[in-house]
Amino acid sequence: MSSAGARPAFDPAVLFKALFLGLVAIFVLVPLLATLLGGFKSLGELRVNPFGLPRQWEWQNYADILFSARYWQLLRNSLVISTLAVALTLITASMAAFTFAHVRFFGSSMLLSYLTLGLLFPAATAVLPLFIKVRDLGLLDTYFGVALPQVAFSLAMSVLLLRRFFKDIPYELLEAALVDGCSYIKFFRYVTLPLSRPILATVGTITFVNSWNAYLLPLVMLNTDALYPWPLGIMVYQGEYSSEWHLILAFITLTILPTIILFLLAQKHIVAGLTAGAVKG
Amino acid sequence: MARRIAITSPIGVAGEAAPQVAVRGPGWDGRFTVLILFLPPALLLFTLFVVLPIGEAAWYSAFNWNGFGRPTNWIGFDNYRFVLETRAFWLALRNNALIIAVSLAIQLPLALTLALMLAEKFRGAVALRMLFFLPYILAEIATGLIFSFVYDGDFGLVASIWRTFGAEPPHLLASTDTAMLAVLIVVVWKYFGFHMMLFIAALQSLDKNLVEAARIDGATRTQTLRHVVIPLLYPTIRLSVFFAIIGSLQLFDLVMPLTRGGPADSSNTMVSFLYNNGISRMRVGYGSAIGVILFAICVTFAFTYKRWFMRDE
Numbered sequence: 001m002s003s004a005g006a007r008p009a010f011d012p013a014v015l016f017k018a019l020f021l022g023l024v025a026i027f028v029l030v031p032l033l034a035t036l037l038g039g040f041k042s043l044g045e046l047r048v049n050p051f052g053l054p055r056q057w058e059w060q061n062y063a064d065i066l067f068s069a070r071y072w073q074l075l076r077n078s079l080v081i082s083t084l085a086v087a088l089t090l091i092t093a094s095m096a097a098f099t100f101a102h103v104r105f106f107g108s109s110m111l112l113s114y115l116t117l118g119l120l121f122p123a124a125t126a127v128l129p130l131f132i133k134v135r136d137l138g139l140l141d142t143y144f145g146v147a148l149p150q151v152a153f154s155l156a157m158s159v160l161l162l163r164r165f166f167k168d169i170p171y172e173l174l175e176a177a178l179v180d181g182c183s184y185i186k187f188f189r190y191v192t193l194p195l196s197r198p199i200l201a202t203v204g205t206i207t208f209v210n211s212w213n214a215y216l217l218p219l220v221m222l223n224t225d226a227l228y229p230w231p232l233g234i235m236v237y238q239g240e241y242s243s244e245w246h247l248i249l250a251f252i253t254l255t256i257l258p259t260i261i262l263f264l265l266a267q268k269h270i271v272a273g274l275t276a277g278a279v280k281g
Numbered sequence: 282m283a284r285r286i287a288i289t290s291p292i293g294v295a296g297e298a299a300p301q302v303a304v305r306g307p308g309w310d311g312r313f314t315v316l317i318l319f320l321p322p323a324l325l326l327f328t329l330f331v332v333l334p335i336g337e338a339a340w341y342s343a344f345n346w347n348g349f350g351r352p353t354n355w356i357g358f359d360n361y362r363f364v365l366e367t368r369a370f371w372l373a374l375r376n377n378a379l380i381i382a383v384s385l386a387i388q389l390p391l392a393l394t395l396a397l398m399l400a401e402k403f404r405g406a407v408a409l410r411m412l413f414f415l416p417y418i419l420a421e422i423a424t425g426l427i428f429s430f431v432y433d434g435d436f437g438l439v440a441s442i443w444r445t446f447g448a449e450p451p452h453l454l455a456s457t458d459t460a461m462l463a464v465l466i467v468v469v470w471k472y473f474g475f476h477m478m479l480f481i482a483a484l485q486s487l488d489k490n491l492v493e494a495a496r497i498d499g500a501t502r503t504q505t506l507r508h509v510v511i512p513l514l515y516p517t518i519r520l521s522v523f524f525a526i527i528g529s530l531q532l533f534d535l536v537m538p539l540t541r542g543g544p545a546d547s548s549n550t551m552v553s554f555l556y557n558n559g560i561s562r563m564r565v566g567y568g569s570a571i572g573v574i575l576f577a578i579c580v581t582f583a584f585t586y587k588r589w590f591m592r593d594e
Contacts, residue, residue, distance in 0.1 A: 017398055021409060024395065027470065028412055034438055035427050043436075050441045088326075096323035103312050111324070118331050120583045122531035124552040125576040126334035128559055128568045129341060132348060133334055152330035155323055184315040213420035215534040216552075220560060231422040235538060238426060245436045248426065256423045263418055267411055270418065275478045 039250030046246050061250040071254060073226065074233035077143075078212055081229055084147035085211040086204050089154050093203065094196070096155070097162035098188050102174055112163075118156030123149065124216060131220050145221040146229075150211050158203045165199040166192055205266075205273035212259070230255045335576060342570040348563045360570035369546035370571070373554035376461055377529050380550070383465045384472070384525035392473045392521070393514075396480030397506070410481065413474040421471065425538030428467045429454065432539075457547040460540050464548050467535060472528065476521045483517035484510075519590045526586070530579055551575050 030051075038046055039061050040054045049055070065071050099105075100112050123130070130149055131140075139145035169192060177187045193200070215231040222228060225236065234255050241247050263270055342360050344352035364370050395413060399406050416424065431438045432453045440450035453459045491513065495505045533552035536542055542549035542557050549557065555575065559568015 020394070021398060024391075025409060025412060028416060028474075030438065031427050031431050031470070032415075035430065038430065046436050050436060050438050092322040092326060095319035099315055099319045103315050105312065105316055111320070114332075115323070115327055118327060121335070121576050121579040122527075122552070123331075124531055124533060124555060125572040125579065126331070126338050127555075128348075128565050128572060129334035129337035130330060131560070132341075132565070133330065133337070148326065149330040152326045155327050155331075159323065178311070184311050185318070188315075188319075209418060213418075213422070213534075215420070215422050215537070216556070231420050231534070234422060234426065238538070243435070245430055245433065249430060252423055252426050256419055259418060259420070260415070263411075263415065271411075271414055271478055274417070274475070275482050 035249050036253050038246060039253050041246050043244060043246050046249075058246070061246055062254065065247075065251055065254055070233070070237075071251075074228060074230040074255070075258065077227055077233075078229035078231075081143050081146050081150075081218070082208050082211040084143060085150045085154070086207045088147065088151045089158050089207045090200060090204055092151065093155055093158035094162050094193065094200065095188075097159045097166055098184075098192055100159065101163045101166035101169075102187075102192075103184065112159075115159055116156050118153060119160075123153045127216065127220055134221055140221060141223050141227065143227065146214075146218045147211070149217055149221075150207075150214065154207050154210065158207065161203055162196070162199055165196055169195055201269060202273040205270055209259075209270070209274065338569040338572045338576070341565050342567075342573050344566045346565045348565045352566070356566070360566050361574070363567060364570050364574060367558075369549060369554055369558070372546050373542075373549040373551050376464075376549060377532075377551055379461065380465065380468055380529040380532060381526050383469065384529060385522065388469050388473045388476060388525065389518070389521060391469070392476035393480055393518075395473070395477045396484060397510075399477070400481050400484040410478070414478055415474065416471045417475040417478075419471070421534035422538055424467065424471050425535045428463070428470075429539050432463050454540050455544055457545050460544060460548040464536060464539055467539065468529075468532070471535065472525075476525070479517055479521055479524075480514065483514055487513055516591075523586055523591070526582060527579070530575065530582075551578075 034050060037052075037054060038050065040057050040059070041049070042056065042058055045055060096115070100108060134140055134145045134149065137145075139148065173191065174187055177191065178184075182190075212229075213231065214229070215235075218229050218232050222232065225233075228236065234251060237251050238248050341352060343355060343357055345354040345356050345360075346352040399410050399413075430436065434440050434450050434452035434455070437450075439453060443450040451459065453463045487510070491509055492505060495509045500508070529550070531552055532550045533556065536548060536550055536553045537556075540548040542553040546554070551571070552575070555568055555571040558564065559571055
């Protein structure tokens with residue numbers, strides 16, 4: 001505003017900026033575009049022309065995968081596991097967060113610090129004992145065997161985010177409701193949750209993206225191909241078609257497609273969710 | 282950082298500052314019901330799948346055990362000795378350090394520069410932000426596979442560039458000299474957008490009056506940047522560094538499709554080392570020892586870092 005002067009005809013800073021942004025954009029885009037286009041090429045063409053547009057569009061690569069039961073099964077498995085993880089995280093974390101936000105009791109802050117211990121280390125550190133625990137519970141090779149540990153590891157962050165938001169709901173509202181004979185549980189159900197849709201969406205998004213993309217936990221917990229989520233399935237696929245890159249590229253494109261569509265549909269939400277989760281953790 | 286956000290919302294201030302009046306109405310009975318219904322699910326899950334396994338890792342690490350039956354073969358601290366005597370462990374640790382170094386020396390400045398460019402409004406700024414953030418939400422497995430194509434010595438993009446110069450294309454991922462370098466490039470590709478978004482969020486919640494005041498007082502663009510904007514970003518920079526380090530310590534998914542930690546352990550991270558030597562061979566004791574070491578590194582780092590650099594947050 002204050003710097004409004006005569007616009008210079010040529011500003012080297014602007015040129016530099018455009019160049020720099022263009023280079024980074026190319027750095028990001030080229031691998032993605034090459035993957036998308038590679039799926040439309042024949043193996044022979046891929047070898048001589050990995051960058052350009054396909055001379056002959058091989059729709060068959062994509063069609064074969066789209067009409068295979070295998071592709072849809074992978075997506076379905078991922079969807080089931082992620083949905084379980086999101087639902088269970090939202091339920092358990094919001095209940096716990098509500099208690100920490102609104103109910104004063106002895107040991108409250110101690111229990112909260114106990115939960116936040118989960119922020120300090122990655123799931124990988126305890127994955128062997130976790131495997132044995134899941135096995136002893138009889139959950140090995142089940143959706144729950146993957147989803148429950150995912151929920152457990154997302155609880156710390158989720159409870160913190162939700163509690164911060166719940167605390168912002170005016171205390172007078174709860175007090176008035178209680179005086180009028182409303183119970184805590186009804187208040188939670190009819191006031192807290194409806195008012196908290198944005199933060200529930202944020203927590204749901206973080207949990208969903210993490211679970212949808214997860215590799216290590218399903219790798220350790222699942223043995224049956226029929227239960228594999230897509231990151232495991234795509235590794236198996238790559239193992240089978242080791243150097244038939246045109247097929248692998250088509251498969252990669254189709255498996256990341258749901259993520260990209262979701263991202264385009266809800267980009268503001270996803271960006272806000274993933275960065276907010278990080279910042280407020 | 283977080284506190285500044287809270288202050289901008291009037292409800293937040295009211296909520297925080299509200300006097301904690303004793304609750305009337307249902308009183309203790311109502312609270313008790315909530316306590317026994319609402320807390321146990323989360324606490325139970327967390328204890329069962331997060332806290333107990335860490336404790337058990339410490340216990341199992343004292344045994345030579347393949348996971349079947351009960352652990353009986355007590356060997357004390359031998360597993361830790363075996364880990365520390367393994368060359369691959371130190372290589373993995375070095376690689377984690379390399380990832381951190383690259384994150385700090387290349388990724389962070391890149392993210393900050395881009396954030397400063399893209400925080401201003403101009404046509405295409407939002408589209409570019411989204412494009413740069415896109416790699417972050419792609420699964421690491423998919424990213425790894427995409428780049429194993431990019432690096433492929435026969436079909437890949439790198440090979441094709443090499444061939445146009447008439448040179449024999451290298452197999453970057455198959456050489457101990459270049460495998461880790463190749464992984465590092467992918468790390469930057471995947472994560473710079475996340476850090477950029479952190480900085481953009483911080484820049485947008487920055488007090489514009491301070492920048493304005495500096496400009497009115499005659500500070501040049503560069504001076505404003507160096508003496509006003511960057512210092513205001515310090516909390517976010519510290520946060521970004523924190524995530525880069527924690528992220529490096531848990532990097533695994535990305536490495537598997539690229540190199541599986543090879544060749545000859547040259548591109549292992551701590552977690553892929555744990556996977557290759559503990560999990561895939563069901564050496565529970567040995568793997569648990571690696572896990573405990575990783576746990577100790579993470580917790581020590583988190584506490585020291587928070588104490589030294591993030592005291593005010």
